[in-house]
Amino acid sequence: MNTQSSQTAFNEAQALIPGGVNSPVRAFKSVGGTPLFIEKGEGGELVDIDGNHYIDYVQSWGPLIFGHADETIENAVIAAVKKGLSFGAPTLAETQLAKLVIDLIPSLEKIRFVSSGTEAVMSAIRLARGFTHRDDIIKFEGCYHGHSDSLLVQAGSGMATFGTPSSPGVPADFTKHTLLAKYNDIQSVKKCFEQSSDIACVIIEPIAGNMGLVPADKDFLAELRFLCDAHGTLLIFDEVMSGFRATLRGAEDITGTIPDLITMGKVIGGGMPVGAFGGKKEIMSQLSPEGPVYQAGTLSGNPVAMAAGLAAIGKLKENAILFPILQKRAERLLEGMKEAALQNGIALQTDVRGSMFGFFFNDKPVKDFDDALKSDTKRFAAFHAGMLEEGVYFACSQFETGFISTATTDEMIEKSILAAKKVMGRIK
Numbered sequence: 001m002n003t004q005s006s007q008t009a010f011n012e013a014q015a016l017i018p019g020g021v022n023s024p025v026r027a028f029k030s031v032g033g034t035p036l037f038i039e040k041g042e043g044g045e046l047v048d049i050d051g052n053h054y055i056d057y058v059q060s061w062g063p064l065i066f067g068h069a070d071e072t073i074e075n076a077v078i079a080a081v082k083k084g085l086s087f088g089a090p091t092l093a094e095t096q097l098a099k100l101v102i103d104l105i106p107s108l109e110k111i112r113f114v115s116s117g118t119e120a121v122m123s124a125i126r127l128a129r130g131f132t133h134r135d136d137i138i139k140f141e142g143c144y145h146g147h148s149d150s151l152l153v154q155a156g157s158g159m160a161t162f163g164t165p166s167s168p169g170v171p172a173d174f175t176k177h178t179l180l181a182k183y184n185d186i187q188s189v190k191k192c193f194e195q196s197s198d199i200a201c202v203i204i205e206p207i208a209g210n211m212g213l214v215p216a217d218k219d220f221l222a223e224l225r226f227l228c229d230a231h232g233t234l235l236i237f238d239e240v241m242s243g244f245r246a247t248l249r250g251a252e253d254i255t256g257t258i259p260d261l262i263t264m265g266k267v268i269g270g271g272m273p274v275g276a277f278g279g280k281k282e283i284m285s286q287l288s289p290e291g292p293v294y295q296a297g298t299l300s301g302n303p304v305a306m307a308a309g310l311a312a313i314g315k316l317k318e319n320a321i322l323f324p325i326l327q328k329r330a331e332r333l334l335e336g337m338k339e340a341a342l343q344n345g346i347a348l349q350t351d352v353r354g355s356m357f358g359f360f361f362n363d364k365p366v367k368d369f370d371d372a373l374k375s376d377t378k379r380f381a382a383f384h385a386g387m388l389e390e391g392v393y394f395a396c397s398q399f400e401t402g403f404i405s406t407a408t409t410d411e412m413i414e415k416s417i418l419a420a421k422k423v424m425g426r427i428k
Contacts, residue, residue: 041068043407054393067407080307093306111278117240117265118146120275128201130293142211142369206251209401213358221257246354270308326355336417344428386423
């Protein structure tokens with residue numbers, strides 16, 4: 001496979017952009033090699049600047065549930081662009097998308113749109129602190145909630161502890177109010193509550209997608225809800241990745257646990273930069289200009305992004321039958337990959353939630369971040385490189401989630417399984 005043009009482009013980019021990329025997850029550092037520079041997307045495929053075609057299981061890290069260049073979304077964006085890119089004033093599309101999302105997610109009563117998932121989470125936590133008049137928060141090892149300062153806390157030893165910054169440039173004072181708990185471990189959460197009586201919120205990915213796909217246990221989430229209620233603490237579901245990917249009506253629909261606030265993004269932008277947070281009226285009413293908790297954004301509710309979101313979510317609502325279809329395709333892909341792994345004496349753990357899937361080169365099931373870290377990342381790197389050679393594009397990290405789109409055909413799934421059998425044989 002010739003990737004000379006990507007290599008040349010990357011060399012040029014590194015001279016102008018830190019690391020040659022505008023987001024670290026694109027850098028291929030954990031798998032080696034040169035990141036591919038993409039020319040275009042076509043349905044379920046990517047085409048790089050060397051003309052190589054790949055079956056795409058990244059789908060822009062989640063938002064493209066209808067694949068690349070979906071005609072419905074494309075037409076909606078073009079129509080919106082012709083009216084103007086941005087006005088800095090209200091448009092009907094904002095209210096229309098708000099109504100559509102609120103109608104689909106049972107616990108949502110009010111919502112505010114922002115421009116990224118990071119911004120959504122940062123704002124939701126500020127709102128929780130303002131509503132409760134408390135300062136501390138609990139997050140979980142392995143859950144990523146964007147790059148705002150108070151959430152860039154390194155994973156601990158498994159014991160609940162006050163956090164320390166995991167990035168230079170983040171003052172310790174910014175993270176001293178962040179407590180760490182262990183995913184799927186209610187005892188670690190209880191220890192956090194024992195350490196502090198000033199906890200404003202607990203934030204969790206109910207379907208974690210940033211340590212690989214690791215869903216929270218139903219019983220764990222139910223106990224988490226009980227603890228939050230007992231301590232007057234808000235529960236925030238971070239569904240920036242899982243929202244409208246795992247299910248049409250939010251994680252609460254499949255877990256049975258109702259959060260106080262939800263953060264969203266990805267799919268509700270239809271491929272455009274969008275984030276959102278919402279929840280109960282009594283909490284959201286504390287947000288400016290209705291209440292005292294300040295949050296603002298010049299491009300929040302951007303008309304082009306709203307048009308893309310309306311097209312994407314509207315299409316999902318009209319075609320809810322897609323979710324079991326996409327799940328079956330994801331299950332078939334992982335079933336084939338696991339069979340290929342077993343034939344070659346390779347341990348592989350897999351999981352699926354709706355159109356999200358994950359796999360670990362690991363001897364044991366993965367229930368938390370410690371488990372994930374025991375995966376064979378060198379084998380993953382070899383697998384990743386081999387699959388690229390076979391024309392299959394997976395996320396360039398063992399600790400990311402894969403995505404199926406409606407443009408991912410059964411033929412693509414079978415082709416990917418055949419590729420996996422070849423590659424597993426080479427890396428055993």
